[in-house]
Amino acid sequence: MSTLHYLDDQIIARYTAQPSRLPLELRREIERAWQGAPVQLYALADLDQSLRLTETWVVLGPRHVASARRVGEDWEIRSVERSRIEALREAPGLSANTLSILGSPGEPALLLVRYTHRQRRTFENLRFILEEQLEVGARDIPAVDPDRVYADSIARPVREAQALVAGHQTAVIRRLLGYLKPYRRQLSLGMAAATLITLVSLVPPYLAGHLIDRVVRPAQAGTLPLARAWTIAWLAVAAMALVYLVRQPAVHIRLRLMSILGEWVARDLRAELYEHIQRLSLAFFSRKRTGSLITRVSADTDRLWDFLAFGVVDVSLSLVMLVGLGSVLLSLDWRLGLVMTLPVPVFCWLIYRHSERITRLFIRAWRKWSRVTDVLSDTIPGIRVVKAFNQEQREIGRFGERNEDVTTEFNRIHASWTTFWPLLMLGVHMMTVMVWVFAVPRLLGNGAQLPVGTFVSFLLYTTMFAAPIEVIGQMARTINRATTSAHRVFEVLDTEPEVRDVATPVRLEPVHGRVTFEHVTFGYDGVRQVLRAMSFDVHPGELIGLVGPSGGGKTTIVNLIARFYDVTGGTIRVDGVDLRRLDTGHYRRQIGMVLQDPYLFHGTVLDNIRYGLPEASLGHVVAAAQAANAHDFITKLQHGYDTVVGERGHTLSGGERQRVSIARAILHNPRILILDEATSSVDTETEREIQQALERLVSGRTVFAIAHRLSTLRKASRLFVIEDGRLVEHGTHAELLAKSDGKYRRLYELQLQLQ
């Protein structure tokens, strides 16, 4: 079982309380009823006809579809031959969907099931196969593992929302600490310095007590010669000075080493993470939100720095400090020691409870804060609409109300912690008072004798309790925050790129640009096929126009040619070599892309044109810009080619960005060029200039151009009409127009009418 499948099973078991697969005995029973025909796909209908939760399985085989309803310990199975199915109807609702599998018109439904959105993806898979059967006749279901498809469909929403890394919190922490390994020396030194700080901190109160009991009082009583008392006293002062002289350099070493070490680990994590992200396939980026990935590289690694630099040390040393304090106090005087140590667990518990309450307050405040930011993200980008409709006052009122609301919540948080901490400190001080209560009678000779120095030591030690108690109380939260970040980082690191090179990849030198599709099928989820048995052969230098309705599979074709994904069936060959056998990096250097919304990076126009070829000479850059009809507008800019274009190039107009991206592609000099709606979002004059630039760009290369405006593809060598994942027509513009009932002709005429 693959890791992902195992993970999906875990998610289903943990989060959905529904079976992670079709019960084995049921599967056998159904297959027996079908004379051994295998179960190919299945789904769980989790609502009954009266909309109560239930367990009914809908199972698809090569010739049958069956439903199995749990009745007590048994299953009530109804099997229907697929050949009887004449129609399918799905009625989506707010949370209940109904699928009717229909036979002849007027007859009762062959099968009618209801299910929640959680099950909808699994039913879409079934529906897709059955609709295919109705449209093009019975077709083999792609060889998929039905358990895998089911588990993937159910677990996907959780898997996509959450950073899931198999393993417990301790395993995650251990893995995180593994990043400290290369810095063992610095870590040991830092920990040693921190331990030294903790231990020497225990010395001054002890010295004070010792000085009083062994020097001051005997000297006052005349039992210790004054000269000797002076000597011991000065020695004690020197020892005290030594303590601080040792402590402060140790503090310096600890802070410096641990913060630097934390930075190194964060740097290593960031570098590893970014490098890994660059290697991941496009499928990963379509699953994860950009913002979430940026947070993982920035905020999460920063939080891990904080944990590794300070959290680990603080938590372990606070434990050492508490144990050390307890031991010293109990050894000095066990009765007073108990007074001081017994309440400590209670304080830790109180702090834990307080942090739980604060967390709830923060959730509430965070929710209200999001309402404030909602107004901002609504109205600032939409300020023209606000002004056009004269709604400024209303928006000010809306913001004011929410701002007031969030302030109340934050004040509630402040009220909580400002009440708690003084109360807690009152508790700590009450420990001191209790020490007094128990000590004073003994100091006055009532009960077991208590030396004054010991009493003073106790008083000094009491001041040292608060800090480690606070750290221990916050320990759970600190570790939780760190493991959350670690989960998110490790999830990315543990994701394997779906497109990988073979052990000894082939390098085509040079690439001629012949592209052959042989019965290519492809589906993003393994079941629903976006391309179906597509075959074509494109010769080097041909310009292929891809046309057809949206969602037909045009972009998928170019994504496959660029090897952003691997085919699920059939083969794509470039110059006769299977694409999967090529060195992907080398191959992609031979590919150029000009997209509808060209992406420019933050940097100068020069940097952007040279993006694919950083060592290109300025002469080549200017030549490329001239060929792209970009040189003129660039030189008119105040800083020419050194003009910094803002984020995503938004300081330039759409047409200007497009021409810079064409210049980039021209300079890159690809053998295979992909134009995806390159002129669709510009005005007519700009389109003319871009068309001129593209004509220069395409000459001598194999080009795949997607365009909705069919007039832009008149010069194509051939046009491929793609519909519903199939190549339904191909030929030159004139050949296709000559077909009286052709799809291309119909599309072309429709566009002419609109013009």
Place this chain on the structure above:
Amino acid sequence: MTLVATERAAPTLRLEWRSDGSLWALRGDEERAVAVRRCFPWSEPARYLSLRDSEEEEFAVVRDPADLDVRSRAALEMALAVAGFVFEVTRLLEIDEEVEIRHWRVETRQGPRTFQTRLDDWPRLLPHGGLLIRDLAGDLYHLASPERLDRKSQDLLWAFVD
């Protein structure tokens, strides 16, 4: 410019449930299997109901079910029960925060249920009171009167309601 709503004398709309398990809309010579969509599922759930065919094309809008005959109204109500179905939460048992998601364990009128939401996906306050929670899969959970839930549920819900 003044916008004036014009009404044509359209043939009477009739609705019926057929043995194929679907709601059928009939108007004049036309008949189509339709699904019901509430135009205002939370602010005006009983009115403005869009009847759409399997191609998602609108066949008719029922502004008020009271305009229909008794049989049609009964058929429409059956369809509405399915189309408007959401889980009705009766008790909260646990709300737990995990890595990037919030995990809910609840009891509903339909049975016990666990679901997850994103941490920044907050329950939505409905126009007529009550809360609506949308889980990661898109299923909806309705808390009609949070203030009438038991004490533990209210306590758990405290951070999520005003």
